[in-house]
Amino acid sequence: MEIVFLSSSDIHGYILPTDYQNFGTEDASFGLSRVGSVIKSERAKYGTNNVVVADTGDCLQGSPLAAYVHTADETALKQYTDLYNAIGYDVRCLGNHDFNFGLTYLRQYINYNHSTLLNANILAKKTAQPAFGQGYCIITKNGIKIGIIGVTTKRVPAWEPAENVTGLKFLSAFDQVRYYTQIIRAEVDILAVIYHGGFEADIHTGQATEPKTGENEGYRILKEIPEIDVFLTGHQHQKMSLEAFDTAIVQPGYRGEAVGKVVVEIDEDTKKIQSTTASLIDTKDYCPDKEIISLCSGLNKQTENWLDQPIAYLNAPAKIDNAQKARLQGAPFVNLLQQMQLYYTQADISATAVMSETAKGFEQKVTMRDIFLNYPYANQLCRVKLTGKELRQIIEHSLSFLIKNDQGKIEFAPKYQNLLFNFDTFYPINYQAEIDRPIGQRLTKLELDGQEIADGQIYRLAVNNYRAMGGGFYPVYNLDKIEEIYDKDYVQMFQEFLTQIKPKVDLVKNYSFK
Incomplete structure (x- = not known):
């Protein structure tokens, strides 16, 4: 039996295949609408009940469309969020740029989301509980129990004005993944982590690639938490797919240029993992999803007019x-x-x-x-x-x-x-x-x-x-x-x-x- 994980990350509000350089041009090789077509194709291939779809953050900010939505009324934010809802994500976590427009805006966005938000390391100071969503979830796909932990780079307060993180405590992604792993590993057949963060060291050599600020803790997570089977990452805008430390790892780049894919081969009788395979699917090879194009039409027209003022x-x-x-x-x-x-x-x-x-x-x-x-x-x-x-x-x-x-x-x-x-x-x-x-x-x-x-x-x-x-x-x-x-x-x-x-x-x- 195959259980397939698909992941997007760092879409940054690029819904249609356009970078908005020129009015009405929609032939760019990226965008959520192309991601949507990839995911529909993969679900048709493997069956919806064998596919887990995740996003690892940075959805609210980055494109002119996202900027226009922020200037408009709350109705626009709901319409915008519904574009992501059209993908049918099972789980998602927050990115650092999702805090850029403040907590009120972020909470409205979260409320409009239909998928399960996983957040193990951003806590409310008053309660010491997840400030948004939940730390982990356990879902069942075709009889296979899958545990998923969601974390975000802890460096958000270093980049945001104080009012954008008021009342929040950002813990180490590594510490929280290790904590929740001990709670749920025995209960599940597959353990996955979705992380808006990347790697502080070369995965193969362990050589540091950046100062130890805690912005990226992916290498330490891989090395010191061997129970993880699937690691879906983001934040660094890299395109990567590999297996290391007995874990399948993907990071699908930026603006929806690729979808991360991990195939877990599992024995139906014992429910033991036989193998994992990591790859990337380039979205340029897929036509934009017509449903998302239609849903985005009104917001896109308003954005184009606004941009040309x-x-x-x-x-x-x-x-x-x-x-x-x-x-x-x-x-x-x-x-x-x-x-x-x-x-x-x-x-x-x-x-x-x-x-x-x-x-x-x-x-x-x-x-x-x-x-x-x-x-x-x-x-x-x-x-x-x-x-x-x-x-x-x-x-x-x-x-x-x-x-x-x-x-x-x-x-x-x-x-x-x-x-x-x-x-x-x-x-x-x-x-x-x-x-x-x-x-x-x-x-x-x-x-x-x-x-x-x-x-x-x-x-x-x-x-x-x-x-x-x-x-x-x-x-x-x-x-x-x-x-x-x-x-x-x-x-x-x-x-x-x-x-x-x-x-x-x-x-x-x-x-x-x-």
Whole structure:
């Protein structure tokens, strides 16, 4: 007998096969509607009573459609949630970005969900019980008892403003999985974990791949909790499928580009597992599900109209010709974003990243669509207090992303290719670096207003809250260094900055790498 687990993760509100770059274009190779077709096909192949369907979070934020729903009334949120309900998930857990719009919004979304929400490690402080949903469930498929534990990265409070996590306590995913495993393992034939989190070390070698912050605990879970049969993960936007530590593991990427699949072969008489096989199903090979397309039609039309509202007119285009080139050589749009951060914070220096691989910057006419395509995250702006020495450490960390290839050309190290939203550039300081030098010693010039940055001097840095609270594994940043968090999100700030301040587009390039 075969029991099949299918998993989606990090859909980020991409329902239709579109990235909203252009009005009405719906031929992208991803989206929940394609996920829906995969799941219908697999259910038809194996039988509904042999298939478990799970989602591992980050559903509420990320796409222009999700952003529009947040600005609309509660009816829109119910319609939006019904798009996920159409999949017929058995279980799901929360992602860190599901907290971006606050607890009231999150709870409304949870109430509209039809599937079982599993949450073993986000507790209500008052009761020490799961603040949402339940810690685990046991379901039966074709006579096979399946235990499923749901957990979320414990780092959410490090990235969210305090009001978005008020009254909540985030425990270690590892600790809670181990705790519930001891409770339910003896009662079930298959034990699965759904986790909005990934891996802090290479699964094969155990070598650490990131600092030990607790953001990702997947490797430790695998290594130290051998009772787990199926491990469905997310958060890192990686595409992976493998078997290790006698566990089948999948992570299906981002925006519904793939569906994770684990087939568990089980003896019908003894109910013992004979084998497990992990794989990914690319959704690009499946037509979008007509039911989801129909359900999304109204919201999509409203979103498209909302996106094309003109916001402002610039004195000149602020373009990004190529995201990789912009990171290495600068771009007018990046400078404009830095100027905006400096305006609101009155800081000395600003730091930001090119947030999207498809970012193209602004034409002279700027619309809502332009803002979301270039800055798709629901971040808040912070002002951080640093010494010159600490600023240098932060910039050196960003420079560690870079290598020289065999031809001597500067490029990004392969391990950072899916994490380039963590590569920051800095403005208006003048800085230069030599990439041949050892990591941590690459800066050769670091000046502000013609004066060298002094190690002992205090500077104010404008940066988004994700980075200021530790996102991207940068050194130095922590809550104690944040002087102020600004209430407006980036969409609001762009609207005000472009219409009220009417900034001049800056073409100045203030850094170079060699």
